[in-house]
Amino acid sequence: MDVLRSENVELMFGIPGAATLPLYDELLDSGIRHILVRHEQGAAHMADGYARIKRSPGICIATSGAGATNLVTGVATAYLDSSPVIAITGQVPTNVMGSDGFQEADIFSLMMPITKHNFRVTDPSTLATDLRSAFRISMSGRFGPVHIDIPKDVLTRENGVQPPPTSVDATRPGPRSDEALVAAKMLMAAERPLIMLGGGAKWSRAGTEALAIAEKLAAPIVTTLMGKGAVPETHPLVLGLVGMHGRAAANYALDNCDVLLAVGARFSDRTVGEAGSCNMKVIHVDIDRTELGKNICPTLGIVADAKAALSAINDLIDLKIHSSMWSKSSGDMMGRCDCDIDVCEDPISPRKVIFELNRILPQDAIIVTEVGQCQMWAAHFLEIRDQRTFVTSGGLGTMGFGLPAAIGAKFAAPDRKVIDIAGDGSFMMVCQELATASKENIPVAVVLMNNTRLGMIKQHQRIFYGNRLTAQDLSGVDMVKLAEAFGAEGIRVDDYRDLVPALETALESEGPVLVDIQINREEDIFPLTLRTAAGSTVYRGSCPYNGGC
Amino acid sequence: MEVISMIVNDEFGVMQRIMGEFTRKRINVETIVVGKCEVPGKARIVLTVLDKEMADIAVERLGRLHDVEDVEIVDESRQSAYALISTSKGWIGLVGSRNEVAEIIERARPEHYINTVNAL
Numbered sequence: 001m002d003v004l005r006s007e008n009v010e011l012m013f014g015i016p017g018a019a020t021l022p023l024y025d026e027l028l029d030s031g032i033r034h035i036l037v038r039h040e041q042g043a044a045h046m047a048d049g050y051a052r053i054k055r056s057p058g059i060c061i062a063t064s065g066a067g068a069t070n071l072v073t074g075v076a077t078a079y080l081d082s083s084p085v086i087a088i089t090g091q092v093p094t095n096v097m098g099s100d101g102f103q104e105a106d107i108f109s110l111m112m113p114i115t116k117h118n119f120r121v122t123d124p125s126t127l128a129t130d131l132r133s134a135f136r137i138s139m140s141g142r143f144g145p146v147h148i149d150i151p152k153d154v155l156t157r158e159n160g161v162q163p164p165p166t167s168v169d170a171t172r173p174g175p176r177s178d179e180a181l182v183a184a185k186m187l188m189a190a191e192r193p194l195i196m197l198g199g200g201a202k203w204s205r206a207g208t209e210a211l212a213i214a215e216k217l218a219a220p221i222v223t224t225l226m227g228k229g230a231v232p233e234t235h236p237l238v239l240g241l242v243g244m245h246g247r248a249a250a251n252y253a254l255d256n257c258d259v260l261l262a263v264g265a266r267f268s269d270r271t272v273g274e275a276g277s278c279n280m281k282v283i284h285v286d287i288d289r290t291e292l293g294k295n296i297c298p299t300l301g302i303v304a305d306a307k308a309a310l311s312a313i314n315d316l317i318d319l320k321i322h323s324s325m326w327s328k329s330s331g332d333m334m335g336r337c338d339c340d341i342d343v344c345e346d347p348i349s350p351r352k353v354i355f356e357l358n359r360i361l362p363q364d365a366i367i368v369t370e371v372g373q374c375q376m377w378a379a380h381f382l383e384i385r386d387q388r389t390f391v392t393s394g395g396l397g398t399m400g401f402g403l404p405a406a407i408g409a410k411f412a413a414p415d416r417k418v419i420d421i422a423g424d425g426s427f428m429m430v431c432q433e434l435a436t437a438s439k440e441n442i443p444v445a446v447v448l449m450n451n452t453r454l455g456m457i458k459q460h461q462r463i464f465y466g467n468r469l470t471a472q473d474l475s476g477v478d479m480v481k482l483a484e485a486f487g488a489e490g491i492r493v494d495d496y497r498d499l500v501p502a503l504e505t506a507l508e509s510e511g512p513v514l515v516d517i518q519i520n521r522e523e524d525i526f527p528l529t530l531r532t533a534a535g536s537t538v539y540r541g542s543c544p545y546n547g548g549c
Numbered sequence: 550m551e552v553i554s555m556i557v558n559d560e561f562g563v564m565q566r567i568m569g570e571f572t573r574k575r576i577n578v579e580t581i582v583v584g585k586c587e588v589p590g591k592a593r594i595v596l597t598v599l600d601k602e603m604a605d606i607a608v609e610r611l612g613r614l615h616d617v618e619d620v621e622i623v624d625e626s627r628q629s630a631y632a633l634i635s636t637s638k639g640w641i642g643l644v645g646s647r648n649e650v651a652e653i654i655e656r657a658r659p660e661h662y663i664n665t666v667n668a669l
């Protein structure tokens with residue numbers, strides 16, 4: 001507890017069990033708030049959502065056995081999105097360990113491949129040090145989750161050993177000066193430079209530095225799903241989301257650039273398709289050296305913090321171009337991409353929902369998403385401008401991330417409006433956390449894009465499996481009643497004209513609200529771009545332009 | 550064949566964590582030796598993989614682990630192969646270069662043997 005307090009932990013999310021009761025007993029007098037969730041997966045996602053907004057560790061806690069295994073999905077989600085979650089699990093007493101005791105699971109082994117590091121504390125005198133290390137490790141280099149498994153007897157025998165002093169190593173490694181110089185020269189020599197920002201750029205808050213370089217070079221910026229919002233999407237050089245469900249302008253720029261400055265991005269298959277499709281010169285900046293060369297072979301690899309690296313490179317760029325054919329042509333593409341999504345018809349188009357959200361969300365709103373078409377409509381069409389923040393499960397694509405992460409985000413930023421853009425399938429995986437939100441009076445708005453289906457599955461079956469639909473029908477649930485049963489407000493919207501009042505009510509409410517928007521069940525998310533070494537295939541929607549959505 | 554040497558925390562779970570990196574990258578470990586070393590509380594692991602590229606990847610990934618203090622690829626001059634063979638005359642321990650040991654095993658046609666690589 002002393003360690004937790006000295007690390008400025010204000011709250012943790014969890015569910016108690018026999019193995020963690022000693023800790024809960026101490027928690028009562030610790031001044032640290034505990035949020036009782038309804039499922040441990042929710043606790044892990046809440047800690048994750050909290051961490052992504054606070055940019056400091058979020059804590060979740062579960063008991064031994066099933067409690068601990070329930071955390072696994074949430075911890076894996078945090079791992080793939082480099083989020084500093086600290087997962088504490090109770091464990092059976094050391095003398096029982098290894099005997100298949102009641103509620104014993106080898107969570108130490110289970111967590112190993114999905115954490116930066118994990119501890120199994122077997123000696124009470126190292127508990128404080130290990131906890132302290134957990135905080136340091138989660139926030140050093142590339143952020144990530146750390147797990148600590150604590151047998152019950154270690155908890156009870158913990159004898160107030162003085163924790164070592166806090167040792168936050170806030171230094172973020174910069175690039176070598178020769179590397180920064182080569183990067184700057186490559187960028188200045190480029191005819192068609194492009195900057196691609198990933199989650200690393202967002203974690204490192206490198207947006208200002210990226211824009212400074214972009215403006216000097218008249219280089220457009222694209223963002224991956226995890227990088228969305230690293231720079232305001234209203235800036236004329238920002239082309240928005242790149243990748244499978246990205247914007248045509250952004251994908252055009254990626255296809256046609258000659259030098260790509262990729263920052264904190266891992267060149268995932270959902271972003272760049274086949275690695276062989278990247279045959280431009282690549283400057284790859286990442287704080288994790290194992291990312292360099294993992295998916296693509298960069299011309300220049302720089303192991304450094306995104307902000308520090310961009311700032312150093314920016315200082316070495318002395319060229320000022322005010323406009324170029326390149327930025328103009330991609331800018332023109334962008335203009336055509338900004339097509340009209342103010343679709344006034346029923347059944348309601350999901351694009352209309354995003355259109356209205358773009359208008360009415362406050363400029364510092366936090367937008368969390370679930371996974372599926374709902375996520376991609378948000379990623380493609382939602383404008384993350386000003387101080388808005390976009391939070392999504394990009395790496396693991398975890399359905400059920402959104403609602404608990406939104407609750408966690410709200411705890412981290414009580415003054416900001418938080419919404420979860422949800423699909424009905426994802427929402428139902430964690431809907432019980434509405435009860436947590438009601439009980440704790442957490443006003444999050446679930447904007448449910450209800451197509452009564454696993455929409456993304458339907459879309460894939462339609463396009464890639466000859467329209468042979470199976471295992472995608474979720475109809476028959478009354479979402480308003482469900483919300484009300486959990487003590488939340490439920491508003492059903494069937495007519496697009498009722499959208500704005502319903503969303504406004506949800507944003508104004510003092511408690512959780514579910515807006516059950518009956519969207520057009522047939523609408524799919526386009527464009528869908530498949531990049532291969534031989535070129536891209538684009539499945540288009542209704543866009544009148546070649547290349548638009 | 551590439552030889553990787555590392556100094557690691559001498560604790561339970563460490564081998565699993567290290568081997569996990571090889572599992573995830575689908576790298577087969579050809580030989581592995583673990584033992585106490587000059588640093589208190591640490592152990593030295595020497596292992597071999599076939600491919601240089603895989604060895605480089607493994608070294609980078611291992612370098613990220615908090616249980617690994619130091620990791621490097623060691624060149625031929627610092628390697629030593631050894632084997633234990635059982636022949637009709639009993640057990641014989643062999644030490645030498647990788648080639649030497651391999652040749653002796655080839656000639657002796659032992660009923661059972663284990664051949665591995667060590668390094669400092």
Ligand SMILES: Cc1ncc(C[n+]2csc(CCOP(=O)(O)OP(=O)(O)O)c2C)c(N)n1
Pocket residue numbers: 370371372373374375397398399400422423424425426427449451453454455456457
């Ligand atoms: C936990 C989990 N299980 C399965 C999947 C595979 N999957 C990806 S999208 C999707 C459908 C999501 O449906 P819904 O939440 O209703 O959103 P929609 O696509 O309809 O907007 C599924 C099943 C997943 N991403 N996560």
